[in-house]
Amino acid sequence: MLNATHHIAIICSDYSVSKHFYSELLGFKVIAENYRKERDSYKLDLALPDGTQIELFSFPDAPKRPTHPEAQGLRHLAFSVDDIVKSVEWLNEQGIDVEPIRTDEYTGKRYTFFQDPDGLPLELCEEVS
Incomplete structure (x- = not known):
């Protein structure tokens, strides 16, 4: 029934820093970049050559990860x-x-x-x- 992983969604604390990290340093290709004014949020769609995608989000005041790395999830x-x-x-x-x-x-x-x-x-x- 399931075929493959389509994407992984990540919420970042500093959009420009994370955009640079994933696109410039790790080499993910930018597919689309959108700013959602009503949410004061960016959504950046990134892809690897095999089609794996990351959705990179920014949200104001998103809570930090509770522990590292043994939190559930x-x-x-x-x-x-x-x-x-x-x-x-x-x-x-x-x-x-x-x-x-x-x-x-x-x-x-x-x-x-x-x-x-x-x-x-x-x-x-x-x-x-």
Whole structure:
């Protein structure tokens, strides 16, 4: 019945900082950007080459995440990469701190975590054939 993930919605605290992070640093393509005056809110639609989309929202006075990262709800967002070492090096060059690379004890695949400007945990998963 379900085919794929269509999009992930994220509410940010600083729209311009998060827009730069996801579009300029991480390379998401901007599909559409709209300002909703009645809500004093931006909605930015972003996409990866595989079609995965992020809806980036700004809302005035949105509450902060209650705890990090063990709050109920979305724990983290993961992205696949071909070469995790090169990806980590590139993120570091952009001034983004990345945790040490780990290896999953069950799959043997390497992964690591970093954060978006609001502290949302993001994961890189190395896809090796």
